Amino acid sequence: MTDEPQRQPGPGQVLVDVVGAGVNFPDGLIVAGTYQTKPELPFVPGCEVAGTVAALGDGVSGPPVGTRVIGFCGIGGYAAQALVDARMVHRLPEGIDLVEASTIPVVYGTSYHGLVDRAGLATGETLLVLGASGGVGLTAVQIGKALGATVIAAASSENKRELCLAHGADHAIGYDDMTAMVRELTGGAGADVVYDPVGGDAATAALRTLSWAGRFLTVGYAAGEIPQVKLNRLLLTEGAVLGVLWGAWAKRNPEANAANMTTLLEWVAAGRLRPHVSEVFPLEEAARALATVMNRGARGKIALRVNAGKE
Numbered sequence: 001m002t003d004e005p006q007r008q009p010g011p012g013q014v015l016v017d018v019v020g021a022g023v024n025f026p027d028g029l030i031v032a033g034t035y036q037t038k039p040e041l042p043f044v045p046g047c048e049v050a051g052t053v054a055a056l057g058d059g060v061s062g063p064p065v066g067t068r069v070i071g072f073c074g075i076g077g078y079a080a081q082a083l084v085d086a087r088m089v090h091r092l093p094e095g096i097d098l099v100e101a102s103t104i105p106v107v108y109g110t111s112y113h114g115l116v117d118r119a120g121l122a123t124g125e126t127l128l129v130l131g132a133s134g135g136v137g138l139t140a141v142q143i144g145k146a147l148g149a150t151v152i153a154a155a156s157s158e159n160k161r162e163l164c165l166a167h168g169a170d171h172a173i174g175y176d177d178m179t180a181m182v183r184e185l186t187g188g189a190g191a192d193v194v195y196d197p198v199g200g201d202a203a204t205a206a207l208r209t210l211s212w213a214g215r216f217l218t219v220g221y222a223a224g225e226i227p228q229v230k231l232n233r234l235l236l237t238e239g240a241v242l243g244v245l246w247g248a249w250a251k252r253n254p255e256a257n258a259a260n261m262t263t264l265l266e267w268v269a270a271g272r273l274r275p276h277v278s279e280v281f282p283l284e285e286a287a288r289a290l291a292t293v294m295n296r297g298a299r300g301k302i303a304l305r306v307n308a309g310k311e
Contacts (some may be wrong), residue, residue, distance in 0.1 A: 009057035014089045021077040022048040022306040028294040039075050047079025050102035060086045060250035068092040072105045075257030078286045078305055087254035090261045093269040100275050103301035108264045111139040119215040121150030125192035127181055130202050131222055133160035135301040140195045140272050141169050146162050154178055163299055177201050182209040203227040210239045219244045276300030
């Protein structure tokens with residue numbers, strides 16, 4: 001860790017005194033240089049933060065200095081202060097812990113955008129979530145239930161499956177015989193929507209579970225392998241594969257993203273969604289926290305605690 005000089009927000013930016021920073025799988029990919037976003041060196045990783053507004057750049061009318069906020073910064077979050085595009089800053093309702101809140105933007109934003117904007121998940125439909133105990137997977141379980149779907153959570157161990165059930169999943173299954181299990185649980189109909197942040201063999205098996213007119217959301221490839229889709233499988237069921245790249249979508253559609261975030265924060269404040277933070281590391285241990293995530297050791301989300309005195 002190195003000390004950074006006091007930052008100044010540029011036009012259209014908000015400077016945030018960071019209290020918590022979420023740790024995400026893409027952070028590690030960016031550090032490794034294998035993500036689609038490749039910032040210039042040197043850079044500070046960390047794409048999401050929560051804290052209080054420290055200063056406003058030119059052209060920014062709010063939120064006022066001192067307001068509790070969350071924000072998506074892309075990079076620079078593992079620091080005492082972060083610069084955030086004002087369009088990506090959202091007021092945080094009272095009663096939500098700032099460190100816990102720092103884990104909201106990316107995973108809840110991704111899952112809501114995928115399930116609502118891309119797949120149009122409807123009440124009464126069946127949702128299959130792969131990697132369901134991970135950061136983004138567990139939010140898909142919660143949002144799926146909030147939308148009135150029947151949720152089948154796929155996870156690799158009994159402990160992980162128990163976590164999914166505790167967060168609202170109707171069924172929790174392993175990856176062995178997953179296709180047959182989903183068919184059995186749905187009376188042969190299959191899954192209306194598959195949410196896949198895993199890729200690899202699990203994705204190939206999940207594709208075979210799609211119902212008629214089912215939608216397959218490709219969110220990420222934590223397994224390290226990008227699956228190959230046989231298009232005849234989609235033809236036979238009139239299925240669709242839909243990409244979900246929330247960060248890029250949010251930047252292109254800031255007003256729609258802000259509306260999504262308002263809904264999500266209202267649901268969190270009302271207790272309809274429950275962020276699950278399995279571990280909190282001090283900022284000085286950011287490398288260890290990131291390694292935990294990259295080695296798939298997280299259950300839900302991992303966060304960094306930064307300016308504890310500003311909570």
